[in-house]
Amino acid sequence: MDYKFSDRIASLQPSAIREILKATASPEVIPFAAGNPAPEAFPVDAVREIGANILMHKATQALQYGITEGYAPLREFVLKYMAQKHKVGKADDDIIITSGATQVMDITSKSFLNEGDTVICENPSFIGSLNCFRSYNAKLVGVEVEKDGMNMEKLEEVLKKEKKAKFIYTIPNFQNPSGATMSLEKRKKMYELACKYDVLILEDNPYGDLRVEGKYIPSIKSFDTDGRVIYAGSFSKILAPGIRVGLAIANKKIISKLTVAKQTADTHTPMFSQMLVYQWLNEYDFEGHIRKIQDIYRNKLELMCSLIDSELGDFVSYHKPQGGLFVWCELPEKVDMLEFVRVAVENKVAVVPGSAFMVDEKEKTQCIRLNFSTPTDEKIKQGMKILGQVKKQF
Amino acid sequence: MDYKFSDRIASLQPSAIREILKATASPEVIPFAAGNPAPEAFPVDAVREIGANILMHKATQALQYGITEGYAPLREFVLKYMAQKHKVGKADDDIIITSGATQVMDITSKSFLNEGDTVICENPSFIGSLNCFRSYNAKLVGVEVEKDGMNMEKLEEVLKKEKKAKFIYTIPNFQNPSGATMSLEKRKKMYELACKYDVLILEDNPYGDLRVEGKYIPSIKSFDTDGRVIYAGSFSKILAPGIRVGLAIANKKIISKLTVAKQTADTHTPMFSQMLVYQWLNEYDFEGHIRKIQDIYRNKLELMCSLIDSELGDFVSYHKPQGGLFVWCELPEKVDMLEFVRVAVENKVAVVPGSAFMVDEKEKTQCIRLNFSTPTDEKIKQGMKILGQVKKQF
Incomplete structure (x- = not known):
């Protein structure tokens, strides 16, 4: 049967970006692309x-x-x-x-x-x-x-x-x-x-x-x-x-x-x-729990930002967020952002290309999104080191 | 602020029928209008x-x-x-x-x-x-x-x-x-x-x-x-x-x-x-559990049908279902169905007017829906007795 889907759902075709992200589901990939809370943050x-x-x-x-x-x-x-x-x-x-x-x-x-x-x-x-x-x-x-x-x-x-x-x-x-x-x-x-x-x-x-x-x-x-x-x-x-x-x-x-x-x-x-x-x-003391989570994420954010600075240095620019789960990094004008993401994934670090978040996916952006809540501290260190290596190809 | 809801949701206005049903939320009302499983059917x-x-x-x-x-x-x-x-x-x-x-x-x-x-x-x-x-x-x-x-x-x-x-x-x-x-x-x-x-x-x-x-x-x-x-x-x-x-x-x-x-x-x-x-x-033996539920509902269905026969007799006609949770009863042509429902609710028995289920709610139907899974056996007996009394007013 030839299905006639609604216009609204047909417009949500899997895009090139989502195809890149598919490759990131594997467990050996370092998950800077996700948005999961840290498991240690669960009460x-x-x-x-x-x-x-x-x-x-x-x-x-x-x-x-x-x-x-x-x-x-x-x-x-x-x-x-x-x-x-x-x-x-x-x-x-x-x-x-x-x-x-x-x-x-x-x-x-x-x-x-x-x-x-x-x-x-x-x-x-x-x-x-x-x-x-x-x-x-x-x-x-x-x-x-x-x-x-x-x-x-x-x-x-x-x-x-x-x-x-x-x-x-x-x-x-x-x-x-x-x-x-x-x-x-x-x-x-x-x-x-x-x-x-x-x-x-x-x-x-x-x-x-x-x-x-x-x-x-x-x-x-x-x-x-x-x-x-x-x-x-x-x-x-x-x-x-x-x-x-x-x-x-x-x-x-x-x-x-x-x-x-x-x-x-x-x-x-x-x-x-x-x-x-x-x-x-x-x-329960849920406000105490929230303070505990804030401590976890403060440490993870600090760790990631210090590694962005040391590993990626002038290669990216970003504003350190005051909270949340993500750091939004801009790559230099001359770098092909999607290609950078592709090579990162190839090297087992999943990051999300900024275009996934644009109202018009075809709109140009040099940004990538890094998540610091899902990976362990160890994985943050490993992943940032790898991105530091990937950088050298660009 | 004057809200401009979408056409699709604006068309789902509370109807006269739903207004009748609102009165049935009270705990002293016998719930022939619901569709809840019997609590004793939960494993x-x-x-x-x-x-x-x-x-x-x-x-x-x-x-x-x-x-x-x-x-x-x-x-x-x-x-x-x-x-x-x-x-x-x-x-x-x-x-x-x-x-x-x-x-x-x-x-x-x-x-x-x-x-x-x-x-x-x-x-x-x-x-x-x-x-x-x-x-x-x-x-x-x-x-x-x-x-x-x-x-x-x-x-x-x-x-x-x-x-x-x-x-x-x-x-x-x-x-x-x-x-x-x-x-x-x-x-x-x-x-x-x-x-x-x-x-x-x-x-x-x-x-x-x-x-x-x-x-x-x-x-x-x-x-x-x-x-x-x-x-x-x-x-x-x-x-x-x-x-x-x-x-x-x-x-x-x-x-x-x-x-x-x-x-x-x-x-x-x-x-x-x-x-x-x-x-x-x-x-778990979920198929055994399903057989247990079937026994519960078989008994409840039998009870309700025998009481429809004894209390409402020729007043309603229905086909006994082979399963499920509901009996669909047709009232005589001369009876105002919505008025029957209203009086039943007034007498603390909630039943659903058939028009609630019509594709066009304004379409005429003489039917009401009775649920037998939610009320206890005792409530089924009480409720059917009351409907037998309500019948006399029509």
């Missing part, structure tokens, strides 16, 4: 205790259908915590528990995007979210990310022009892949522009708790008096990604539509995962 | 053992990211089992593990439906799937379900007319809500028609293992030589729905697109859920 003992407790005392509830909005104690806890700690969530706001933050992008797209509507994205941005927007046949318009976040003049130009813009997609903290953190001024300006041009902001904050230096900056959602910011959070980076628990906090009317969209997508997020997160938040 | 002891085992020996794997296609041992086990036991899955086929069977409908829709494409559905059909197709702005065309499945003459008429038909959606075993089981002849005919008019079949089989009487009938996928059947399975009814594990078996090219679609939806299904299902299948 394994707590999970064992909580898991045993749920299965002993609440097995039936963990096995039965739940409601689409999510496990009520978890929703209440997170809503209260986010309001008190981060000023995220006002009286008119509500929360939905999702199957990872990825699902926030999916159900927000389903709820707001007609075909051909525009999503304004940081350029570069997280490929998973870009592909999600593409899968709704949205038009993606990229705005350059600077060291302190999106260029606001360019954002306003785009907003003036794009009459069908529905939302601005931003990762304000330790952006994936650029590592950039948006300044307070730019966050305020983005909110002001969203009000002026009457669009929503989809604020994706998976890495917010992974700050390892610099000063806390409040999220855009904390200024939101209009109900125009949809805040996406995740437990993937602070607890564990394999449980797939994320959340959205937004105006009640929006949450009610996201709930309808989630109902058509997966009915609800698994009960065991939700109950696990709730008990962890409620009964 | 709680096995889940406790397996859960402890995973958390003790494979915690890191259960907490880390997995691949989108699903946990490899589970995929292999199910693919082999389905081929051997049900002749589902040929050499060209592959499997993806999904977040409940609901997600099969979602990612199949995303992968195949352009806006305005047609989905041919049994009429009535499962509201969750209908809403999923609606959420992609598909045109739904219903074909009447008879006691032995879809009317094949009408199906062919529709296929002749609908040039943009992409797939036929069917629940061949103990259909929700009608309880109908499609005959072998009709299954073959449906496959033949799908070939003749070059459309896919989305075969949804959540209840297949819940047969309590009559002879096993092979699934449509077992005749599939063309790769035109997408088979959706689920562990919700035989293990537990709260873990949200389903699957699709289809041609490799289709599974590869479904994988891309799932990547944009939730990255992967939680690892703990998948590992739990795998160990249950691999190490």
